[in-house]
Amino acid sequence: MMNIVFIGASWCSSCLVMRSRLEKVLKETKDIVVTEMDIDCDTEKIKAYNPGKILPVMVFVIDAVEKKRIIGEIALKTLSGIVASLHS
Numbered sequence: 001m002m003n004i005v006f007i008g009a010s011w012c013s014s015c016l017v018m019r020s021r022l023e024k025v026l027k028e029t030k031d032i033v034v035t036e037m038d039i040d041c042d043t044e045k046i047k048a049y050n051p052g053k054i055l056p057v058m059v060f061v062i063d064a065v066e067k068k069r070i071i072g073e074i075a076l077k078t079l080s081g082i083v084a085s086l087h088s
Contacts, residue, residue: 005061019075
């Protein structure tokens with residue numbers, strides 16, 4: 001099973017855009033868990049992912065191993081392709 005750790009912030013416009021794109025992609029797929037974390041509220045949990053300063057960060061984890069990391073905004077089609085390739 002794939003887990004996507006979505007690290008963002010309520011004040012981050014790119015985070016809102018990517019959250020919406022991720023929701024669209026997830027409507028097409030199953031067996032994916034999304035764990036959302038806010039950089040301002042979940043500071044201790046986030047340290048394990050070392051997100052850096054650019055938001056949002058999406059960490060794709062399969063069997064407790066990080067397989068892919070996306071930083072910032074990407075196109076819906078690109079995101080969909082990444083999820084499909086990792087989910088298969």
